[in-house]
Amino acid sequence: MSRRDQIGAEAAAFIGGAPASLEDAAAAAAQLLAQSGQPLIAGLGADIEGARAAIALAERLGGVVEHMHSAALMRDLDCLRETGVMLTTPGEARVRADVVLLVGDALLQTWPALNERLLRPPARPDGVDVTRRIFWLAPEADAIIPGFDGDIEVIAAGLGATLAANLASLRARAKGRPVARGQIPSPTLDALAAVLKGARFGVAVWAAARLGALELEMLNGLVRDLNETTRFSTLPLAQPDNGAGVLAACGWMIGFPMRTGFGAGAPVHDPWRFDAERLVASGEADCALWISAFGAPAPAWRGAPNFIALSERATRFAEEPNVRFVVGRPGVDHDAVVHSPDAGTLVAVTASARSGAPSVAEVLALIAACLEDASHRAC
Amino acid sequence: MLIRIKGAHVVDPANKRDEIGDLWIRGDEIVAPPDGGAEADETVEANGLVAMAGGIDIHSHIAGANVNTARLMLPEQHRAHANRPAATPLSNVGWSTFETGRLYAQMGFTTVVEPAVAPHHALHAHLELADTPIIDKAILTILGNDDFVLGLMRSGEGATAIRDHVAWILETTRALGIKVVNAGGVAAFKENVRSFSFDDVVPSYGVTSRQIVKALQRAVHEAGVPHPLHVHCNNLGLPGNVETALTTIAAADNLPLHLAHLQFYGYGKEGPQGFSSAAPRLAEAVNAAKTVSIDVGQVMFGQTVTISSDVLRQFSARGQARPKKYAIIDGDSNGAGVVPYEYRTGSFHNAVQFAVGLELFLLIDDPWRVFFTTDHPNGAPFTTYPEIFALLMDKDLRAQWLSRLPKDAVAVTTLPSLTREYTLNEIATMTRAAPAKLLGLPNRGHLGAGARADVALYRPGKDIAQMFRAAALVYKDGDLVVRDGAVTHTRFGRALHATPAVEASMQRRMKEYYDARYGLPSDFMRVPDGAVGRPHPFEAVACAR
Numbered sequence: 057m058s059r060r061d062q063i064g065a066e067a068a069a070f071i072g073g074a075p076a077s078l079e080d081a082a083a084a085a086a087q088l089l090a091q092s093g094q095p096l097i098a099g100l101g102a103d104i105e106g107a108r109a110a111i112a113l114a115e116r117l118g119g120v121v122e123h124m125h126s127a128a129l130m131r132d133l134d135c136l137r138e139t140g141v142m143l144t145t146p147g148e149a150r151v152r153a154d155v156v157l158l159v160g161d162a163l164l165q166t167w168p169a170l171n172e173r174l175l176r177p178p179a180r181p182d183g184v185d186v187t188r189r190i191f192w193l194a195p196e197a198d199a200i201i202p203g204f205d206g207d208i209e210v211i212a213a214g215l216g217a218t219l220a221a222n223l224a225s226l227r228a229r230a231k232g233r234p235v236a237r238g239q240i241p242s243p244t245l246d247a248l249a250a251v252l253k254g255a256r257f258g259v260a261v262w263a264a265a266r267l268g269a270l271e272l273e274m275l276n277g278l279v280r281d282l283n284e285t286t287r288f289s290t291l292p293l294a295q296p297d298n299g300a301g302v303l304a305a306c307g308w309m310i311g312f313p314m315r316t317g318f319g320a321g322a323p324v325h326d327p328w329r330f331d332a333e334r335l336v337a338s339g340e341a342d343c344a345l346w347i348s349a350f351g352a353p354a355p356a357w358r359g360a361p362n363f364i365a366l367s368e369r370a371t372r373f374a375e376e377p378n379v380r381f382v383v384g385r386p387g388v389d390h391d392a393v394v395h396s397p398d399a400g401t402l403v404a405v406t407a408s409a410r411s412g413a414p415s416v417a418e419v420l421a422l423i424a425a426c427l428e429d430a431s432h433r434a435c
Numbered sequence: 436m437l438i439r440i441k442g443a444h445v446v447d448p449a450n451k452r453d454e455i456g457d458l459w460i461r462g463d464e465i466v467a468p469p470d471g472g473a474e475a476d477e478t479v480e481a482n483g484l485v486a487m488a489g490g491i492d493i494h495s496h497i498a499g500a501n502v503n504t505a506r507l508m509l510p511e512q513h514r515a516h517a518n519r520p521a522a523t524p525l526s527n528v529g530w531s532t533f534e535t536g537r538l539y540a541q542m543g544f545t546t547v548v549e550p551a552v553a554p555h556h557a558l559h560a561h562l563e564l565a566d567t568p569i570i571d572k573a574i575l576t577i578l579g580n581d582d583f584v585l586g587l588m589r590s591g592e593g594a595t596a597i598r599d600h601v602a603w604i605l606e607t608t609r610a611l612g613i614k615v616v617n618a619g620g621v622a623a624f625k626e627n628v629r630s631f632s633f634d635d636v637v638p639s640y641g642v643t644s645r646q647i648v649k650a651l652q653r654a655v656h657e658a659g660v661p662h663p664l665h666v667h668c669n670n671l672g673l674p675g676n677v678e679t680a681l682t683t684i685a686a687a688d689n690l691p692l693h694l695a696h697l698q699f700y701g702y703g704k705e706g707p708q709g710f711s712s713a714a715p716r717l718a719e720a721v722n723a724a725k726t727v728s729i730d731v732g733q734v735m736f737g738q739t740v741t742i743s744s745d746v747l748r749q750f751s752a753r754g755q756a757r758p759k760k761y762a763i764i765d766g767d768s769n770g771a772g773v774v775p776y777e778y779r780t781g782s783f784h785n786a787v788q789f790a791v792g793l794e795l796f797l798l799i800d801d802p803w804r805v806f807f808t809t810d811h812p813n814g815a816p817f818t819t820y821p822e823i824f825a826l827l828m829d830k831d832l833r834a835q836w837l838s839r840l841p842k843d844a845v846a847v848t849t850l851p852s853l854t855r856e857y858t859l860n861e862i863a864t865m866t867r868a869a870p871a872k873l874l875g876l877p878n879r880g881h882l883g884a885g886a887r888a889d890v891a892l893y894r895p896g897k898d899i900a901q902m903f904r905a906a907a908l909v910y911k912d913g914d915l916v917v918r919d920g921a922v923t924h925t926r927f928g929r930a931l932h933a934t935p936a937v938e939a940s941m942q943r944r945m946k947e948y949y950d951a952r953y954g955l956p957s958d959f960m961r962v963p964d965g966a967v968g969r970p971h972p973f974e975a976v977a978c979a980r
Contacts, residue, residue: 140760
């Protein structure tokens with residue numbers, strides 16, 4: 057059986073909620089996209105092949121490329137493109153860190169393997185033992201990491217502007233500068249600053265989803281300062297739904313991250329203008345193609361523009377999309393390349409439960425083929 | 436289909452051909468002229484055109500995680516790109532893989548090596564290369580700051596284990612060769628060492644940079660890999676670092692060794708600013724060391740971004756970032772730094788660097804051992820190649836350029852006294868014949884029968900740069916891809932990778948090692964055929980073992 061036949065056998069597609077063949081659904085989707093004045097390709101929870109196909113489709117349509125976790129991604133990215141960053145990998149942090157500074161909440165949700173990968177130092181094959189002190193600044197209320205039996209020194213530091221101010225105080229103390237009395241008692245602040253300065257190779261870990269621009273700028277600045285005398289780096293946790301992978305593919309294919317539009321002929325990157333939520337809420341986007349192959353929930357867009365969805369079978373929608381495709385999960389239903397938060401890089405994953413469900417790239421190829429036909433009025 | 440390219444000035448140093456004549460292409464190969472006056476299916480009148488094999492760039496940072504970090508760091512540098520007719524997919528985007536392939540092809544280059552890929556980023560690099568159209572490409576994988584190799588050396592396991600590891604890495608990451616970057620220095624930086632020289636010892640491992648380079652040089656040689664160990668020396672960019680380069684050259688000990696971007700190591704400490712050209716000493720040493728090859732890493736003026744796995748060097752240079760931002764990365768057994776930089780004609784240091792590169796080109800007498808690079812984008816973007824060809828071929832043009840540089844800087848170089856002008860034959864040797872030999876690609880870099888039909892035809896004129904900027908015709912695998920300096924259609928080339936014999940025992944050992952150290956399967960860095968999303972994305976290159 058050819059791959060094409062396999063797709064047909066297990067696929068499911070819907071037009072207006074009614075079951076349809078893949079071909080008919082692709083033709084219907086292509087028609088909506090071709091009619092659109094401002095198409096939006098959003099969600100983009102896809103493997104690398106899916107992301108490549110989506111970016112190519114957006115360019116061809118003069119559309120916008122967006123990802124569901126862009127807001128958090130952009131906050132980390134802004135530090136890179138505005139001031140500079142020091143980065144390390146999950147692997148290097150695991151084998152080397154003698155001080156780990158966890159910052160903010162939502163760490164476990166972002167990286168469930170935090171404990172086994174990072175907090176428990178491995179027995180190193182070279183016999184060099186790492187003793188690891190772990191601090192958690194501004195954790196969630198209970199600050200518990202399931203399965204972790206070591207000590208975590210917890211420091212309440214608020215969130216938002218409070219956390220930003222506390223980080224600023226910590227940075228100032230690490231530089232030996234005086235600070236006004238803040239929320240964290242001076243002895244605690246000074247003790248932490250001393251530990252950070254005394255680290256041999258420290259690593260700060262955070263999830264940008266829950267931190268603001270100011271907090272991130274302070275954290276990166278703190279780490280830059282620490283490197284004047286010692287070694288310290290950062291591990292901003294990768295966004296789920298292959299956010300880091302899609303960002304990489306955007307980078308090499310168009311030079312820009314997501315939130316880039318092709319309507320002007322050449323790509324234009326504008327984090328405000330091409331925010332999917334804004335494009336939909338304002339009505340600027342009149343057709344959205346939304347992709348979520350890793351099970352992330354659908355956006356609550358109501359009365360939205362024409363809506364084409366590529367998602368798992370179980371995904372629930374506020375309103376049934378005009379056209380809907382059920383796609384397989386990358387690395388489960390089909391082989392895929394995705395960014396691995398454990399490896400900190402793009403990896404090839406073999407399907408764990410191979411099925412005939414089509415991949416995002418395969419569905420987008422069908423739609424693209426119909427666009428081609430549409431231009432010859434054959435579809 | 437039989438194509439006859441008729442009446443071109445064929446410059447093919449590998450076959451000692453430099454004459455007006457014909458080239459015959461059948462399918463994707465150059466063929467001998469057919470017997471008995473067989474007719475071509477297509478005849479291309481090439482009177483007045485210069486024909487060379489497709490250019491081969493042995494060292495250009497065009498793909499991979501670090502290059503991509505630079506792209507994302509510098510959105511402001513994409514803005515200047517003007518819209519072009521949308522003839523090819525993604526033809527209107529700025530600094531991208533698609534743009535890279537297009538621009539190289541238009542200059543008549545058909546094979547490019549990305550020289551610095553950390554093992555764990557091999558798949559990422561290959562994905563980018565798969566999206567780089569027209570040209571063939573390859574990666575060099577980096578070893579020598581990694582815990583595994585340093586651990587083997589610390590425990591005194593010896594040459595066989597390192598050789599087997601080199602073979603395993605080449606196969607797993609699908610690389611054409613091995614590079615070492617500031618051997619030991621990158622590992623030492625993780626332990627807060629801030630300067631590192633050839634005989635310094637890596638903390639925790641007790642081995643010197645010299646020992647690492649020697650061990651890897653031998654391992655690559657004994658694994659039968661055609662391309663010798665590709666070395667990025669210690670102390671890049673520092674005044675007086677010519678001593679480091681001379682010491683490294685002396686350590687080659689009559690085995691093949693390639694030193695990358697030697698210009699960045701051609702500095703003495705003389706002159707009013709304690710920074711001077713030491714290119715003559717360096718060139719003399721290279722001329723005498725017959726097993727050593729080098730590429731230049733020419734500096735040209737303008738905005739660029741430096742992308743290097745020498746994180747120690749990049750960290751030291753972070754204060755010179757322009758615009759003021761940088762990324763310093765402590766990677767898995769590797770490092771990386773991305774620091775934007777602007778080379779300025781008014782800068783004493785930059786002027787000396789510009790001169791040192793040209794001095795090396797002009798003072799190293801064997802075009803088979805000096806390779807044409809800017810260490811793209813570190814010395815300059817590869818788009819400056821046409822200007823550099825012109826500078827090499829025209830001493831009057833060099834004098835013009837020198838006239839606008841600081842006089843005290845020019846005074847600490849010998850460039851004004853050098854009158855050599857490269858011939859087309861020497862250019863073709865340096866950018867075609869010699870790279871094919873250095874990389875072990877017998878069917879490239881020449882125009883003899885059996886060669887791959889990668890052919891560049893240039894229209895010579897007074898403006899040498901224009902000649903090389905916009906090739907008149909370029910064939911890739913016998914397929915016309917460029918006409919009058921513009922890409923006519925897009926196709927995709929292949930990634931070339933060495934195929935040494937891999938020992939099963941090393942495979943088992945790496946599995947155990949990765950499991951213990953990283954808690955990951957050792958094959959997470961593998962590059963399966965199906966993963967990069969192009970048909971026939973790879974081409975094997977034979978090894979001697």
